[in-house]
Amino acid sequence: MTEPIFEQPVIDIQNVSHSFKGHRALQGISFQVQPQSLHGFVGPNGAGKTTTLKIICTLLRPQGGKVEVFGNDVRSAVKDIRKRIGFMPDHFSTYRQMTVFEYLDFFGAAYGLGVEQRDQVINDVLTLTDMDGRKDSLISGLSRGMQQRVSLARVLVNDPDLLLLDEPASGLDPRARIELMEILQELKRMGKTIFISSHILSELAELCDSVTIIDRGLIKYSGSMDGLLTHEQEHPSYKVTLESEVNELLVESLVNEPGILSVRMTDKPRELLISFDATLTSTGNLLSKIIELDGSIESFQRDKKHLNQAFLDLTEQGVR
Numbered sequence: 001m002t003e004p005i006f007e008q009p010v011i012d013i014q015n016v017s018h019s020f021k022g023h024r025a026l027q028g029i030s031f032q033v034q035p036q037s038l039h040g041f042v043g044p045n046g047a048g049k050t051t052t053l054k055i056i057c058t059l060l061r062p063q064g065g066k067v068e069v070f071g072n073d074v075r076s077a078v079k080d081i082r083k084r085i086g087f088m089p090d091h092f093s094t095y096r097q098m099t100v101f102e103y104l105d106f107f108g109a110a111y112g113l114g115v116e117q118r119d120q121v122i123n124d125v126l127t128l129t130d131m132d133g134r135k136d137s138l139i140s141g142l143s144r145g146m147q148q149r150v151s152l153a154r155v156l157v158n159d160p161d162l163l164l165l166d167e168p169a170s171g172l173d174p175r176a177r178i179e180l181m182e183i184l185q186e187l188k189r190m191g192k193t194i195f196i197s198s199h200i201l202s203e204l205a206e207l208c209d210s211v212t213i214i215d216r217g218l219i220k221y222s223g224s225m226d227g228l229l230t231h232e233q234e235h236p237s238y239k240v241t242l243e244s245e246v247n248e249l250l251v252e253s254l255v256n257e258p259g260i261l262s263v264r265m266t267d268k269p270r271e272l273l274i275s276f277d278a279t280l281t282s283t284g285n286l287l288s289k290i291i292e293l294d295g296s297i298e299s300f301q302r303d304k305k306h307l308n309q310a311f312l313d314l315t316e317q318g319v320r
């Protein structure tokens with residue numbers, strides 16, 4: 001039998017805490033980000049997203065706990081980490097009077113690239129971000145969506161292995177958002193790991209393989225996107241579509257079965273929502289019972305929670 005290969009996580013956060021003037025912004029958070037994943041970091045205002053991002057990209061020293069990026073400690077290996085990451089903050093910096101080329105050239109030089117190499121790299125990153133025709137445009141004249149792409153192009157100049165993006169989609173119209181997500185998918189296909197924060201879970205659902213949810217400095221969930229939507233493993237819920245209309249006798253018989261917690265009819269006459277206690281019965285038992293009582297199932301599928309509901313269930317009410 002082949003042994004499973006355990007890859008080292010790109011980001012490994014263990015019990016990290018951080019306070020600002022007595023206010024506990026991070027209260028012992030732990031999670032990991034796997035290589036070549038697109039990992040969402042979601043939480044309401046003031047949850048601690050930017051603080052965490054700044055710690056990961058070595059701009060802020062954690063006061064407690066341990067953070068490793070590519071196996072290097074953020075406290076001691078600042079230079080090694082900075083060489084391999086690209087951080088895109090949630091605001092555009094103050095270089096608006098430059099052209100796109102001048103801006104990227106400036107950062108290329110700051111990263112130590114020679115003139116010829118910079119020309120090549122700038123052409124490549126402009127192609128990647130679909131900005132070929134904008135090389136000589138003034139940044140101040142670009143739309144918010146285009147400015148975001150320039151920001152992303154800037155982050156790509158040193159060919160980082162890990163991209164840290166703070167709210168990159170905020171303020172973008174739906175088209176610009178979709179286009180940005182497509183660029184990020186392409187970067188993932190190129191082998192990069194992408195860590196992206198947002199207030200809005202549904203914005204990242206299609207894009208991310210995994211997600212961490214943070215609220216008031218505490219991690220509420222970290223794992224696969226799929227796992228988030230089927231979070232209540234002990235009480236799974238299934239949507240059953242019958243070939244004929246649901247009759248009340250069937251509902252009554254199912255409700256009385258051991259382990260079945262609820263049987264609900266929906267606004268569709270052939271559909272039922274059934275949840276059960278997985279420690280007392282199983283999907284197989286449920287299926288056999290329905291077949292025995294009715295005999296005609298058209299479809300049977302796990303009922304996933306709505307994204308917004310999953311987010312609301314995990315985070316607390318109130319603005320902070």
Ligand SMILES: Nc1ncnc2c1ncn2[C@@H]1O[C@H](COP(=O)(O)OP(=O)(O)OP(=O)(O)O)[C@@H](O)[C@H]1O
Nearest residue numbers: 020021025043044045046047048049050051052199
């Ligand atoms: N420099 C600072 N001084 C004082 N308090 C701060 C500082 N930076 C952050 N905080 C506080 O720490 C908490 C976490 O802030 P953080 O910016 O990390 O949250 P966030 O999830 O990024 O929020 P948002 O989505 O609103 O940007 C908030 O209560 C915030 O007010």
